Amino acid sequence: MSLVCTTYEIPVYSEVCVYEDPEDDEPAYCYQTLEYYETITDCYDDGSGGPTGNDCYDYGINCDGEDPIGGGGDGGNPEIDPTTLLDAIMSNTSTLNQAQKEAIEQLLNKIGLSCIGNSLYDYMTSNNKQFKFQINSAMNAQAAYNPVDNSISMKNPSTADIQSLFEELFHAYQNFTIYGGTSQYLISGRANIEFEAKVIRDVYQLVEGIAGSLAVTDDDYTNWLSKMTDGFTKFPSSYSSISSEYFNFMNLFIQQNPGYEQAPIDPNLNPSSMFSLVNSSDCPK
Structure with a gap:
């Protein structure tokens, strides 16, 4: 046996x-x-x-603690690739060592445990989307997606949290699903792109019970998220359900994050990618 x-x-x-x-x-x-x-x-x-x-x-x-690879005259058991999830979305131009790859693999595994994370990952693999993963220990954020060269940079995969990688994968999803990509919004509309990603990230972590800070520090924002998710039990499926307050909270997000003050809001850029992802998933809505 x-x-x-x-x-x-x-x-x-x-x-x-x-x-x-x-x-x-x-x-x-x-x-x-x-x-x-x-x-x-x-x-x-x-x-x-x-x-x-x-x-x-x-x-x-x-399983009993021994290493079977090449460990006996019978040839041992075949080696299993420990980074299958990452390999499917990582381009051959990526610059990661094995420890970094395995740390990202663990994050992808945890993201895939959720319905929305699984849908996001499935989109990438079903559409043959691959990224150049690289390490930038000098960056301030835990992770960042660049739509110009389709790369994902990470400060330290071993200390990154799940939602940071989820958010950057969603930024990639925005780039792939918004007509013309998101490079056109590097100035005007950049706040729209960022706030949409922050909202779906916050919904994701609240519905899944993942501890983390929210995009806007304000009880009204938390209550708004609770209302759109029916008490953090489901995902919003249409813009009409959140449209009355969406741009108000985007303005508050900009006030609390002055780096976006020089990026004018595009009043015609609605969060279409968020609802596209939710409605393509099997998440409760």
């Missing part, structure tokens, strides 16, 4: 409730927040009748 093992992570959540008044019996709203990832390993018999000394392996590592 030859056993093949697969290890994956399951998110474990806890509920956090927000009260408008400490004396209220009922909360204003509640949401799920990510506590940790539980590691699960499943093994199955591959029916090959293969090696008996190193029967179980997981990404090239034997």
